[in-house]
Amino acid sequence: MKEDYDLKNCSSTNAVYSRLGSYISLFVLSCSVYAGPIHEIRLAAPAVSLFQLGNASALFSGAIEGEITYRQLKTKGDFGLGTFNGIRGEMVALDGNFYKIGQKGETIPVNPDWKTPFVELVTFSQNKAVHFDMVRDYVVLKQSISSKLENKNIPYAIKVTGIFKFLKLRSRSPRVALRTQDVIEETYFVENVKGTLVGFWFPEYLLSLTVPEFHFHFIADDRRLSGHVLELKAENVDVTINRINQIELAFPQTHVYKNAKITAATLDRYNRAQMNGAN
Template sequence: MAKSNIPGSQALSINVSDSLYNALQKRCLETGETIDHLVQDSLAKALGVEHHTLYEVSTSNAVVQGVFEGCMNVGRIKTHGNFGIGTFDSLNGEGLMLDGHVYQALGDGSVVAPSDSATTPFWFSAEFEADRSAVIDSVSSWEDLCKQIDSLRRSENLFTAVRIDGIFDEICYRVTCKVATGTDLVTATSHQEDFKFKNIPGTLLGFWSPTYASTLSVPGYHLHFLSGDHLHGGHVLGVEAKNLKLQVMDADNLAIALPETPGFLKANLSGDSAEALSKAEH
């Protein structure tokens, strides 16, 4: 074993059988994972070591610039966790993955189960295993909810997966509608549909991302809502509720799959997307 050039890690050189190596290569080709990630994940599970990986498809900068062409299918997304959020080709609705099942909230208010061949231009996923949990007695607004989740996060520099279950006194959310590739995100979300429900059971799910990662993800909280009957869902804008179960998971490993679509390869991703993301999110 030798010291790795990656802080906090060690380089490990081992011999494996041809059959194992061939199986590793086959899995990586099928899922897009690197051999390093696959081996680390397998060892972590076998040894009972927490190794929480957040898997990302594309970047927030690309989405801001209108790179909405699907680059990874739902079938492959499912191999990278049981929990996540994103969108679909041409920004056609909001994506949710809860307990291993993927849902597509459409602009007309309906929710469907997309086929494994449906594609996404942007997605975050993880294998959700809560590190900490708490009961939220009362929530009066989106800002109030964010402050209460903050109390369970342990660092401003780690990504955090968030799951909240309960009955919502009021939930307000929006759903993006299909647009032409190349439409910038602010313009695309200015035509979104808003929905509001009262006294509805469901789950809030998503991620908190550090400010330094604004070119990769949405800074702060990005949560989607899925009703308990899986008939309603979208990107959360406002919330009021009581007696909610909050669970958070620290993500200490980030893997990113970058698209090779013409739109991504030619896009100018050098700008700061934080302001545009804030407008689109809220």
């Protein structure tokens, strides 16, 4: 029997509850604030290659239509993040399956014929894993993971599994471009769920291409709840890290992309759109 979890709408003073059964996962903790054993497990595995379609600078500049379908992307990787034409929600890919993050975290299997202007995918492997008994908050998780990144000049794909005692998540509605004034978002939180954080860490010098530093989406073990991660608290956490040794970058071949006046993304742009690693 599956439990039902209450999702609370944090953007209103009146708590809005939506019943979405789920387990939810994610998390990692900093050793400096953590009391408990840390266990290194299976370290050896080849580095992975990242396939990226589109780039953040184009999204900020309004080039938000692509011609590539998710059916075509199935061969490019089994783990990653992305969006849909018109930025109609965010995407999370895990174990070769693609999901759309819907309103209040409703998780919708992606129609193979849906198109996207932006996606990041790797074929994930068990490269480096660290266990934490508990993680106090999102900042601690990111600090803990950051301390395990041996080379801060390359990107990483990161998977975090665990029991999430608390998660603050968001979903986003369609908008004209990745700009603050166009953002319509719903913030919600959930407690005591098992799940996985799917994400990446990119060095800041790649910010014209993608979100700098950390970017995570959550998906519950029962695949009924998902969201862009804003805050968390977790226990029994396992973090697996894959080094990304090369990037295959594909440019959209649409009329919109060809005629867009694309300017480079900046940290200020990410901050105003709430897409930087701190959000």
